[in-house]
Amino acid sequence: MTDPLSKRRLKAWIRLLGVTRSIEAELREFLRVKHDTTLPRFDVMAALWRRREGLTMTELSRMLLVSNGNATAVVDRLEKDGLARRRPSETDRRTVHVALTDEGARLFEGLAAEHEHEVNRLLSDLAEEDLDALTAMLRRITKGEPK
Structure with a gap:
């Protein structure tokens, strides 16, 4: 037997995806026009700001759900601009840690x-009340909490 809410759930998912994409597009444009930067660059800086001691490139990639190559390209540009620095691990030559510079942290805080x-x-x-309800609904979806 078909779930009577199946089509409505599908429509809700499509609406949620559309809203997410629309907001993301506006944020991309805002960062590009007002700050001459990109959303991936902002996301990398945010991850590094949250973990001030730095992250390995693998941790950064996993945190952002992107490939090591994508993270590396963004970090390369941040490092070139003096906003991030890499340092090799003292215990594993294959591991590189990356962190924001003081200038990078200051710039990110403003952004x-x-x-x-x-x-x-x-x-x-x-x-x-809308925010409370929306947050509660999203938590139920992502954490499998009872409906």
Whole structure:
């Protein structure tokens, strides 16, 4: 027997995906136009800012769900711009750690504040109760909590 909610769930998924893509596109454009940067660059800087002591390239790739090659390309540009630094592991020659420089951390903090402001603007139609309900629903989906 077919689940009577199956089609509605599919439509909800398509709507959720569409909203996500739309917001992501606006954030990409905001970062490009206002800050001459990219969303992948912002994401790498955010991951490195959260882990100030640095990450291995493998940890960074896993955290961002991207290939080592993609992460390496972004880190190469950040390092060239003086915003990140690499250092070899003291215990494993194959492992490289990457961290933001002080300049990179300062730049990211400014970007993060403006990014938050832009996300706030994009979601400004949601009241506090809407945000609570949406957060609860998304938690149920991602953590398999009871419906």
